[in-house]
Amino acid sequence: MASQLYCNFLHLNKTVTPTFTDKPTELAHIEKQLHQLNHHISNLFELRSALLHRSNQLTSPVYIVPHEVLSYILNQAHEMKWLRPPPHNRQSIIPLQKAIVLSAVSRQWRQVAFGTSKLWENVECQGSRQLYKDSSMIIQHCATYATSLNISLYTQGHMLDAADDPDVIITALSTSDVRRKLKSLKNTCCELSPQWIQLLPSFLRLESLAIYGGNYPNIDLGSLPLSWVSLSGATFESLTLPPSVQVLNLKDHSARLSIALLYNCPRLIKFTSQPGPYSKAIIPSSPLVLDTLKKLMWSPAQSFVEAASATKLEIPVIERLELSDSDKLQCAPFTVLCHQISASLEHLTLKSFSLYNESSEFWQQFFKFPIPKLRKLSLVDWEHNVMTPAILALTPGEDEDGYRDRSLPNLEYLCINSLGFYDGPYSFDSKVLELVKRRRIGEDSPFHLDFSFSFQDYGGVQATWRPEIMQEFQEFLANRPVEITMAGWEVTLDQLTRLVQ
Template identity: 60%
Template sequence: MVPQLYCDFLQPDTTARHTFTVKPTELAYINEHLHHLNHHISNLIELRSALLHRSNQLTSPTYIVPHEVLSHIFNQANQMEWRSPQQAIVLSAVSRQWRQVALGTSKLWERVICQGPLKLYRDSSLLIQHCASYASSLDIRLLEQGYKLGAADKTFDTTTTVLSSSDVKGKLKALELQRIPSPQWIHMLPSFLRLESLSIISGHHPSVDLSSLPLSHVYLNGSTFDSLILPPSVLVLHLDDYFLDYAVILLRKCPRLIEFSSETYILTRAQLPPNLSNPLALNSLEKLVWYPAQWFMELASATGLNIPVINNLELKDSEGLKPAPFALLCHQISASLESLTLTYFSANDDWSIADLRHLFTFPIPTLRKLSLTDWSHRLILNAICALTPDEGEDGYTDRCLPKLEYLSISSQDEIFGLEFDFDYRVLNLVKRRRIGEDSPFHLDFSFCSDDDADYEAQAAWQPELLHELKEFVANRPVTITIKGGEVELDQLSTARFDDGDCSS
């Protein structure tokens, strides 16, 4: 805000009306008026300066362009040699007024991204040093070519020195490291006493104890440790390409987790730690994502997993997943479950209509969102049948999952075949469940053929069935989308959509 500055206007000059018989008296009178005039001018200059400064602030891109955008632009100035000039900007090239405002805006310097060719990476320490001088907190990402730095490289020493400086240590809140060049950087981690978010991608690292840090978010992708101790403050933990036994060890160190995901493409049997006598209690966990799903089932069975407030469960890859134990698990957590996503159920899995109906018809009183995505054509038709009330049932009072307000069903297979009557099955589901009768409903579906590499062919609807669907939902609060994207129902009569037309 502009400071409240005031100055009195100079009073009218009455010198001419006075007759001074003594020169010193006249001089004193004039000096007094000069003093008032100088004070007036000084106040006006100060007010003008304050108004100009505020005007510069309000017209500066710092106030007009979001901080995230400007921060990205300034980071790219460090990568001019491998980007076209139109994609980067040099701070010295902008106006002095903008520089003043920019340097005084802490948020512009919080994110530091170091990436690109090795020569540019060598200059990154200067960027980190600069940002540490002007930011109140730091989010540093050391990516890509940094792993080519050697411990004997002068650049490594310079970067290490900057990272271990008091400016960085006192401000670093988020750190992402990719292909760490030396164990020395791992040993530095406990010294970042304000660190809240940590991402480490790839590599095997020495033991490190992070229990004294205020970490809340941890992401580990293909990175292993001789020993890793996480603090109990961790709320979000993401693991990619980890063995099951290692995931269990880390889970036990994070009792306050509210979100956990584990995805692995390691083609081996799940291995569990030898000592599982104590149940695994994650009493605050609200969201869980696991791939492959069978590993999660083995974990839950072996550890007596307790997740009493889970509301979002996402499981991928049904290979080895047995219907009965999985249905039992869902029923055990049904009191809090609001969203269930099951992905990649293949034609090799023997999930009958009866198996799926057992899963869906057992009371899950709070489930509002169900997503069955990327299934085989045969299994998705089984699922649609399991969700559809029988002819003798009341579709309103007898329907399973009574609180459901979002349903996503999709399949992708090599060919459709004449036996895949998706349009008839979906129409039956909509009508018998009386969708949209008592509350808004969102139905998303996609039935694709992947036999053409250039596009996905959507299953076409018969005109009479499409007309019946349109009539049924015409006056109901029902939203229909294809793979998350809005579509005119008339388009369903065409045989295919481009990817851009059927995805969000």
């Protein structure tokens, strides 16, 4: 291209003037010269750009960074969160986009990027009209340069090209590189053939698995090193998980599957179960011991009570229990069960309790026995007429020493949150004041109180407080280490006054 620096047009022989017999011939000659000149000018611009680029390479630190320093930078870039420029700066750039951007800086950067495994480990495939075709190529590329793979496939909310064949994804997942390197798989591609599930036992390093939707045949994953599993709306004729599973999340599944998998996974630390609306519990016959389980979330609460009673469930180190939906909940077995596991319990959450449990006697009985280690109690999304007796049950009587003998001696966080339509005054203000005063909250240690009583038919407006009660509430808490929040939002006592009056 250097020869293009020398141009015959700059050395025209002005003493020689061509002659033409007619104007069309002369015009044709001029047009030819102009075309040649324009082409030459274009080449000069291209040459200028190339020379400037090379000059930058020779002088810019970006292009002369030592290999080991650049490798360190790219490894750190993998951990950083990048945001798009305005107006999309709330959208983060996914890891694979970072890898592509960094590898495009220069040849050296590309070589170092290809040698930086972490840049290619996280493969998120979404948002393309040819999702399966594009994802297949991306997976194969990343499998070449990564030492381990975390693959996520998303199709929800995207219009796909009719010619896009989902089977190419199965082909990509079947390659030897992917089988050897895959550690995490998240699949929301319900359009995939159910046969893809048969590939799972061949991913010998698979530790994390999430499946959303789909109907699948029998599958045995007992030989895999899985530690984290999430199944949402996925049904199986039968499913076997390995005993290595520590976290198991089940949603919109059959209760039969839930119980069976608990027997599969004796080392569980966290378990979440939310069966489908028409799922009937299958009562097992043998005892169930989960002596490592620390966190349990189950809905509806009654199915947990039934399963725990039938299996003689033992969860000796349970620290956090969250139960939702009190539909058909039987009070006595529920109370007995909660007190049986109370020795280690530190955080209890009861969500969406309604008319079935509105009696004062039930909550008086429930809070009668101590839960010695309980630090956090959350009563969330209750109906107003259920919350009222619960608050009264948590409030020591006038003849009780609310500080010395209260049933929850280590309580440091209390959330009382109810919502519903207005059907008469509930006097939440006086009830909360009595609770705070008689329990002597904040007397010797910090305390966090979160409350919200909203009326849906008034646009979610909070129940009002009478001025004299609010003043007494403020005076009582004025010099105490008590944090007040409303539905999770931090408020000062002055702000609280404006919100509830």
